[in-house]
Amino acid sequence: MDNASRREALESARLEYGRSVDEGMSVAEAARRFSDAIDRRVVERIRCSLQDTCGIDFENAAAAIAVFAVGGYGRRELAPYSDIDLLIVSDRRISEAEVKWIKALVRDLWDDGMSLSQSVCTRAELRRRFQTEVETATSALDARLLFDGGSGPESLQAVVAAASKSKRFTERLRAGLSAEQEKFGARVNLLEPDVKRSAGGLRNLQLARWIGAVRHGCGSIEELGKAGILREDRVECLLAARELLMRLRVELHLHARKTSDMLLRCEQLRIAKKWGYTDAAGILGVERFMRMYFQHVSQAREIVERFADQQNQTPWRRTANRLVSGLQLESGIRLMARRLEVNDAWLNLAEQSDEALAHLAKLAAWHGVDLDERLLDRLDRGDNSGGGAATAPSKTLGRVLLQILEQPGWIARTLRTLHRRRGLARILPEFERIRCLMQFNAYHKYTVDEHTLTMLEYAEGLIHEKGLLGESYRRIGRKDLLHLAILLHDVGKGLPGDHSEEGEKIALEVADRLMLDDEERSTVATLVKMHLELSRLAFQRDASDHRLCMRLARDIGSEELLRKLFVLTCVDLMAVGPGNFTSWRAELLASVYLRCRSMFGVNADGSDDDRLERKRLAERLGGGEIAEGFAGALSLKCLRSTDFSKLRNAFQTWTATNGWPAVISACHHPETGTSTYLVLTHEGCTEGAFHKICGALAAHRLEVLSARIRSFDDGLVMDQFEVQDVHHGGEPTVERIEKIGGTIRRVLSGELTVSDVLWSGRSSSFGPKRSFLTAGNSQIAVDNESSDDCTVIDVFTANRRGLLYTVARGIFRLGLSVRFATIATYEESVMDTFYVVEADGLKATRPDRIRMIRDHLSSDLDKLASDPRSMGF
């Protein structure tokens, strides 16, 4: 037979293989038959090439050489275009004649159309390689003798068995597999998996076989079952997964007419159609097909991992685990070294009650251990409908879910374990919607549920992360709400509308069902709705535009929520796939976050140089708490542009006179055309000093662009206002400062009222002509999470004269005291942040009080918009 005919014959054998599978033969059987056909060809070529090779002493050569089929070929699990792996072993150093023969054999097999992968070595070399190369050892575990010249080479398995006696052999096997999976996708739910090498692929099944062979001398998964080492139902799962993966491989190879193990999107569509997966209501045929695929591989992966874990335990550890009674957490629940162990009563309860299941999950997450194996088995077998309470409102379930999500460390692992067994669906049924949901875009690497759980994993990992992102995550007060928002951020995917908006609706339903309070409800829903906004602003908009940053800050409402959004956005990008969160993106996102954050008046302390400068100033002022507070409270601009003598005079007068009367100094900033007025006073002088000063400044047509307020413990108050003087351009004259200072002092002392000074001035032709504020376009956010000591009121509104005075007076009338405030004016938009406390020095936390603050301030702003004179303007 010539080479062309041989290649044709091999091609026919491949097609026959595919046909047999299509006609219903099991792939395992079809693969065996195909391997036998290959065997016949290879053995024939070995014999022919030996005899044809000139000058070789056939008897001698054959006596020293053995040829093994290794790898998939050795296991008789060949796919149509798999490599044919041969191991040629010689008892002694290979002679020139033998090299000639091997070359002839390799050439002949290639000519036959086989893709050959051969390894030639002496028995001594082989022994050494077994010790050091996991790949060689595993391929030898699958070795099958094809040709033995007669020397009776000691069984390869025996050599491997000797090598694999090493305690670390199984660990090395797993490490080798992990390294390979890192390359091809360490997660099961890859949108485009490699059926052989991705997690849960054929390699995983081979791992079970190898461990079985090394530890128990079992040559196959079936044998592991027969020997009682692996439970029957698990063996069935593994065999079903193997059948599916091998069948897919046959499909992929025959369609590509070459080695092809990637289940690419186009192949998924083709195979789903061929295998009869049709579109159904709300789900495409290809999605149903891939769900089936993921179900099989994730089960298989978990079975193999658990099996490998068990096998890896040394006998003394197993004994120790049995002897250690663990820590009793509750009646019937014990905390063991790596697991939570529950009694039968709890097992039954967890099967029937969703709250009980959630409670056990909470304990597992809190203590960083896995759930009881028996419980997992029951979940595996059960229909997981639970008590059916998941769709009914349950405050208990809501609280327990938030507790599960509270402490970073073991959350993603616990939820992933539950999700695999549909246990999570009993606590959060909305998550089931996105199970194995495909994402048809060029960016995502994982299904929606895997992407979400990966995000959660990354978020938890930030607890030890250095830098802005880690610091932001650590500072988040209610991490449970962030984690819940992560779980829900993509649940709207696959629905007809915008997935952020659909997700918000679902998040609100979840919040109602779990009976979350108003603040929790709005936090989660806002994060879900806005989860793309920060990245949109960073990557697709001109984030140097203050108005865009302010709009985002206004929409998000509070610094704390912005921080949560920043973390959510970053982990969302990370979990798209490896390498997606580049430093380019990270830096851009961080800079936009910082800009938006600064809108809330949250300023960093500045650089180390700035801190040093402040420290020096405090020392020059004589040191002490007040001096440090004074130096620390000055804005950077004021710190840099004011003469030390001026600052010293202001400070000395302030402290010497105990803030009475108010001390005023001003400095001009020519580069911005603005001036900073420093007002030092004492709380005891008057009540509501801040709003009165605002009124006095407004009366002199000073438009406040930003303000910083600092109250010290002994009642000293320091207010700084960066203003635009619409009456006087350039540096304010001494007379102007004196005049303004005089008004402030008289207003503070009660000699004049703000109304008096406001009406004393004539309407200025230099005053702002336009008024942007209209009733109803303001937003007041009250936030108790951003600060430990104060309630934070954020006011987003349009600019107009007297605005700051109105808000400050409103806050004063509400009986709140301003501890710190920042005011920011950007053309027509204003964003003011006030850190306030109640008269008793505590935060305003009662829901009715928060509503009251919001309503009063909104009503004041509406009045200012519609009837300024009613507000004194």
Added chain:
Amino acid sequence: MKKIEAVIRHHKLEDAKTALSNIGIRGITATEVRGFGRQKGHTETYRGMEYNVDFLPKIKLEVVVADSMAAAAIEALIKATRTGEIGDGKIFVSELAEVVRIRTGETGEGAI
């Protein structure tokens, strides 16, 4: 044939893509890069907090066009990405010796 490389503001990518598509240009390669031109780094101040920005985030576009399309492509890019401020970026145009479409082996303008 000409190869046009444009370093533009990152948020102008969509505008640039639309502008090039509108004149019939389909193949665009975009890379996230960092740039340091006349804009250099700058110090931005937001309410007392200063950010020192060294290399600025930019997008580099690469487009290959027939000689006859080069002027239109450059004009479209300028129109779409210009703000008039320092930092709008630059366009570099170079002669291209050959283009090969890997799938079909076509060469020259037919492969663009």
